[in-house]
Amino acid sequence: MATTTMTMAKALNEGLRRALEKDKKVLLMGEDIGKLGGVFRITDGLQKDFGEDRVIDAPLAESAIVGTAVGLAIRGYRTVCEMQFDGFVYPAFDQIVSQVAKLRKRSDGAYTMGLVIRLPFQGGIGAIEHHSESPEAYFAQTGGLRVVSCSTPNDAYWMIQQAIEHDDPIIFCEPKSRYWEKGEVDLDQAPHGLFETVVRREGSDVTVIGYGSTLKTILRAADTAATEGVSIEVIDARSISPLDLDPMVRSVEKTGRFVTVHEAPHMASIGSEIVAELTQRCFYSLRAPGIRVSGYHVPYPPTRIEEDYRPTVDRVLDAVDRVMGFEN
Amino acid sequence: MIDEELVQLLSPEGERVEHPEYQSTLSGDEIFGLYRDMAIIRRLCNESTSLQRQGQLALWAPIQGQEAAQIGAGRAMAPTDFSFPTYREHGIAWCRGIPPENMLRLFRAVSNGGWDPQKYRHSVPTIVLGNQALHAVGYAMGIQRDGAEEAAITFFGDGASSQGDTLEAFVWAASFNAPIVFFCQNNQWGISTPSSLQSKVPLYRRAEGFGFPGVRVDGNDVLAVYEVTKRALESARVGGGPTLIEAYTYRMGAHTTSDDPTRYRIDAEVEVWKHRDPVERVKALLAREYEIKSSAFDEVGAEADVMALKLREDVLAMSRPDPITMFDNAYATEHPLVEEGRREMIELGISAGSH
Ligand SMILES: Cc1ncc(C[n+]2csc(CCOP(=O)(O)OP(=O)(O)O)c2C)c(N)n1
Ligand SMILES: [Mg+2]
Numbered sequence: 001m002a003t004t005t006m007t008m009a010k011a012l013n014e015g016l017r018r019a020l021e022k023d024k025k026v027l028l029m030g031e032d033i034g035k036l037g038g039v040f041r042i043t044d045g046l047q048k049d050f051g052e053d054r055v056i057d058a059p060l061a062e063s064a065i066v067g068t069a070v071g072l073a074i075r076g077y078r079t080v081c082e083m084q085f086d087g088f089v090y091p092a093f094d095q096i097v098s099q100v101a102k103l104r105k106r107s108d109g110a111y112t113m114g115l116v117i118r119l120p121f122q123g124g125i126g127a128i129e130h131h132s133e134s135p136e137a138y139f140a141q142t143g144g145l146r147v148v149s150c151s152t153p154n155d156a157y158w159m160i161q162q163a164i165e166h167d168d169p170i171i172f173c174e175p176k177s178r179y180w181e182k183g184e185v186d187l188d189q190a191p192h193g194l195f196e197t198v199v200r201r202e203g204s205d206v207t208v209i210g211y212g213s214t215l216k217t218i219l220r221a222a223d224t225a226a227t228e229g230v231s232i233e234v235i236d237a238r239s240i241s242p243l244d245l246d247p248m249v250r251s252v253e254k255t256g257r258f259v260t261v262h263e264a265p266h267m268a269s270i271g272s273e274i275v276a277e278l279t280q281r282c283f284y285s286l287r288a289p290g291i292r293v294s295g296y297h298v299p300y301p302p303t304r305i306e307e308d309y310r311p312t313v314d315r316v317l318d319a320v321d322r323v324m325g326f327e328n
Numbered sequence: 329m330i331d332e333e334l335v336q337l338l339s340p341e342g343e344r345v346e347h348p349e350y351q352s353t354l355s356g357d358e359i360f361g362l363y364r365d366m367a368i369i370r371r372l373c374n375e376s377t378s379l380q381r382q383g384q385l386a387l388w389a390p391i392q393g394q395e396a397a398q399i400g401a402g403r404a405m406a407p408t409d410f411s412f413p414t415y416r417e418h419g420i421a422w423c424r425g426i427p428p429e430n431m432l433r434l435f436r437a438v439s440n441g442g443w444d445p446q447k448y449r450h451s452v453p454t455i456v457l458g459n460q461a462l463h464a465v466g467y468a469m470g471i472q473r474d475g476a477e478e479a480a481i482t483f484f485g486d487g488a489s490s491q492g493d494t495l496e497a498f499v500w501a502a503s504f505n506a507p508i509v510f511f512c513q514n515n516q517w518g519i520s521t522p523s524s525l526q527s528k529v530p531l532y533r534r535a536e537g538f539g540f541p542g543v544r545v546d547g548n549d550v551l552a553v554y555e556v557t558k559r560a561l562e563s564a565r566v567g568g569g570p571t572l573i574e575a576y577t578y579r580m581g582a583h584t585t586s587d588d589p590t591r592y593r594i595d596a597e598v599e600v601w602k603h604r605d606p607v608e609r610v611k612a613l614l615a616r617e618y619e620i621k622s623s624a625f626d627e628v629g630a631e632a633d634v635m636a637l638k639l640r641e642d643v644l645a646m647s648r649p650d651p652i653t654m655f656d657n658a659y660a661t662e663h664p665l666v667e668e669g670r671r672e673m674i675e676l677g678i679s680a681g682s683h
Contacts, residue, residue: 031518031519031521032519032520032521034520035520035591035592036519036520036591036592037591039519039586057520057521057525058521059487059490059521059525059526060457060487060488060490060491060518060521060526061490061491061492063492064490064492087455087456088456088457090456091456091458091491091492091493126386126437127386127387127437128386128387128415128434128435128437128440128455129434129440129455130455130456265665267665296654296655296665296666296669296673297658297663297665297666297668297669298654298655298658298666298669299440299658301651301653301654302434302437302438302439302440302649303386303437304436304437304438304648304649305648305649305650305651305653305654308651308654308673308678309651309654314676315676318676
């Protein structure tokens, strides 16, 4: 087993490189992704090695990046579109929701929208406005799209390749605050399927479910809770749409309590969906209602105070205390 | 002259240039005023860059090289006009009378705006490329309906000229003959993307296809920018409709302090533009034609140093907002989810001092 240590940014870069090598129909398109290698350097060196025809520096228009990726898909190409930041995907929202999501249906299956929209999402990097948002629920609400998120370098490496190979359009959410964190990457064997939810840490008292940036926060909370005698089972959803509910159900049937954690506000959120599904499916095992830890129902704040908006270890632990203390 | 389509009234050496349509109307004192504006905003911009380097700002978007474009346009505006900027219009903000420290609130990440846009008639910064162009057109449609003799002006870059919003704004402005000036600073780059990728024709010529005039002005010539913008605004105010101004200039610095331009552009290009410096050329004119002594320039330098020091002090004194303020102004009236969040934060005991 060949494993090597790398950052999530490098793992994505290597994953994209492998996809470009494997399939000539794979293209990358985005703003500043060529010479500059992208503002996060995820595509560093790829234009040099694969040429300007395959790694395309786009004029500045997200709607056009996604709209032309649709045409390229019709022509048999698989385009990986890079949105520079979460907050800049909205000019492309119409193309994503009205076309990318619906063209297979409209063409009675004649068209395959095998494209990937890479979205550096969530906050935590002290940026200015529009650079820290969590728009995943907008996309999860749309039939025709799939939404996934990686939380480790190994997942980043494999999930980006699996997403590119997949025949449905995929919104690929990358937790930008974790780009520079290192982890082991197994270059031979994908750890899981693209739409599989995994247990990151076993526990018996409370199940805590997150994705992307919040995984690390949850794992830290689990460490702290353990010192206080509370055993947390940590679940990485990985797939946001569809949700892989079975592993969550198994966990909650065991623990009887659960908390969801994401940076997006909780109104009509992925957390809301998980709470609804688990309440329905695990009703007789539940010892407390599921609680959502989330961002607040306000525009993402100036980042000097973003750590009071994003779920912190303390807020996760507070929610854990609440479900632990619930008596009926 | 860089090319014959360009309106230029002052050569890079600071020599007057004749133009068939535009003449400078400014007195020596007024030109000195423009010089002062440019010298001060350059100094403040450099101070901001060092504040960022010292960890006092999250980010800074420098305007070095674009001072003439911004000061020329900013001073051409009437107090009653209204402008819609991007994140880079510090020179315009200066002309609108916005205190420099307010411009830095966004970049210190303590605010998403920084000033009262209604008070200064200068909207809050728009970061999403092109969005503000449509707001400016809508504002201009309001002016029209009020029968006011005012104009709106919007600023955007060569990169943003590719966005749908910008081009839709052109259509609307033309359709309704809106009193608006589209002021595009073509600084040759949108981060690493050269302006040649955004447009295969000179940008100002796009206007013709939308049905209104376009002008390319030497964006490093403050006299030309001033006259061209003034005329476009005057025309808009009296029913002449939109104008697109392409201020042909150069981003001397990095896109922002996060950017590394050595990855995508060559030094030789920057060297060429150094000789077209907007501040130096007006200084040369003032020295030669108006016999302004070097001591007068030095006084401006000293004044700018004092302002830079004050800016630094003001920025350092800008403390972290109380987190509870994130619940303010999300809505005009009470909203249960906002109140729930506010309550939760209070229960968690979070306050300005908690980090
Ligand atoms: C819709 C959107 N996409 C991407 C970005 C990221 N971005 C910020 S500035 C910039 C380049 C803009 O270039 P230009 O319009 O020429 O303005 P300049 O920065 O040169 O002043 C990009 C791509 C953004 N702010 N908004
Ligand atoms: Mg530009």
